[in-house]
Amino acid sequence: MAILVTGGAGYIGSHTVAALLDRGEDVVIVDNLQTGHRGALLGGKLYEGDLRDKELLAKVFKENEIDAVIHFAANSLVGESMQNPGKYYDNNVFGTLCLLEAMKEAGVSKIVFSSTAATYGEPEKVPIEEGDRTEPTNVYGETKLMMERMMAWFDKVLGIKYVSLRYFNAAGAHESGKIGEDHRPESHLIPLVLQAALKQRAHISVFGEDYDTPDGTCIRDYIHVSDLADAHLRAVDYLRKGNNSDIFNLGNGQGFSVKQVIETAKQVTGLDIPVVMEARRAGDPAVLVASSDKARSVLGWTPSRTKLEDIIRGAWNWHQSHPSGYGDN
Numbered sequence: 001m002a003i004l005v006t007g008g009a010g011y012i013g014s015h016t017v018a019a020l021l022d023r024g025e026d027v028v029i030v031d032n033l034q035t036g037h038r039g040a041l042l043g044g045k046l047y048e049g050d051l052r053d054k055e056l057l058a059k060v061f062k063e064n065e066i067d068a069v070i071h072f073a074a075n076s077l078v079g080e081s082m083q084n085p086g087k088y089y090d091n092n093v094f095g096t097l098c099l100l101e102a103m104k105e106a107g108v109s110k111i112v113f114s115s116t117a118a119t120y121g122e123p124e125k126v127p128i129e130e131g132d133r134t135e136p137t138n139v140y141g142e143t144k145l146m147m148e149r150m151m152a153w154f155d156k157v158l159g160i161k162y163v164s165l166r167y168f169n170a171a172g173a174h175e176s177g178k179i180g181e182d183h184r185p186e187s188h189l190i191p192l193v194l195q196a197a198l199k200q201r202a203h204i205s206v207f208g209e210d211y212d213t214p215d216g217t218c219i220r221d222y223i224h225v226s227d228l229a230d231a232h233l234r235a236v237d238y239l240r241k242g243n244n245s246d247i248f249n250l251g252n253g254q255g256f257s258v259k260q261v262i263e264t265a266k267q268v269t270g271l272d273i274p275v276v277m278e279a280r281r282a283g284d285p286a287v288l289v290a291s292s293d294k295a296r297s298v299l300g301w302t303p304s305r306t307k308l309e310d311i312i313r314g315a316w317n318w319h320q321s322h323p324s325g326y327g328d329n
């Protein structure tokens with residue numbers, strides 16, 4: 001039996017594919033390679049194409065004995081979603097509908113879903129727990145919440161079981177040094193800081209130092225991408241054992257400020273990183289930190305790469321050895 005990974009050539013998808021291959025799973029990937037990279041795949045059988053292509057999906061389910069799906073394929077840029085909402089409803093929401101319909105047709109009843117802390121919006125308290133209010137403040141978070149709700153109804157009506165994993169700030173790179181983070185354009189803090197260290201950009205901008213936090217900059221929960229990958233494998237096992245659908249936060253449980261990230265990057269790289277203070281970025285909550293107690297107790301998940309310094313060192317190794325990311329692919 002194989003596991004279908006949609007969006008498997010993306011950042012978190014490719015690390016999950018690597019972890020699945022490591023434990024000997026058969027892996028089938030569907031990726032349209034719009035934001036993913038062929039070079040990020042360390043193995044598996046790739047179908048290059050889009051979830052909204054119903055014929056392609058029918059062919060994938062026909063040609064492979066798929067037992068479970070891990071669903072990453074989506075657009076995930078908050079800023080872009082606020083400029084082009086239709087793109088997010090189409091690719092994320094309609095794409096997920098096509099996938100669930102294809103699963104129904106093929107009789108596949110297990111799906112692990114890549115969700116986000118952006119489903120909560122401005123948190124009502126910190127650390128955030130799964131039962132807390134979900135009121136997204138951007139279209140990206142809204143579409144992910146809609147996708148979760150769609151899965152809940154496909155479970156109630158058709159018995160398709162899901163595990164939704166709400167990640168906080170994915171960071172770091174694979175221990176092998178072969179795969180890492182390559183977004184174009186890059187908008188995430190750690191890769192941007194490291195690109196500034198490599199002199200690929202003139203400086204790192206800090207978006208706001210007047211937040212209600214100890215040093216005035218935003219606090220986020222940075223979680224290693226390989227720890228995230230491990231949680232997906234545990235979620236597949238959880239569903240294979242016949243458990244019920246559920247939602248889990250995935251984070252370190254520890255927050256670091258933008259200034260702490262930059263200081264740590266300076267130490268790890270031993271390089272000067274020019275910093276420019278700028279205005280707040282729209283829609284950034286001051287503090288986002290996860291309670292991952294539920295994932296720990298129910299899935300037995302324990303993140304093992306929790307030191308910010310180690311997370312940044314892994315990312316630095318990747319950036320140094322791949323200064324142009326995956327190059328043209």
Ligand SMILES: O=c1ccn([C@@H]2O[C@H](COP(=O)(O)OP(=O)(O)O[C@H]3O[C@H](CO)[C@H](O)[C@H](O)[C@H]3O)[C@@H](O)[C@H]2O)c(=O)[nH]1
Binds near residue numbers: 117189206220258
């Ligand atoms: O050049 C930059 C880039 C980011 N930041 C700051 O660094 C922090 C982290 O920003 P990222 O863009 O790296 O990450 P976000 O917290 O905005 O977003 C992440 O978490 C979101 C959930 O809240 C979504 O899941 C999203 O996809 C994911 O990247 C924020 O306070 C941001 O303002 C800067 O100061 N300068």
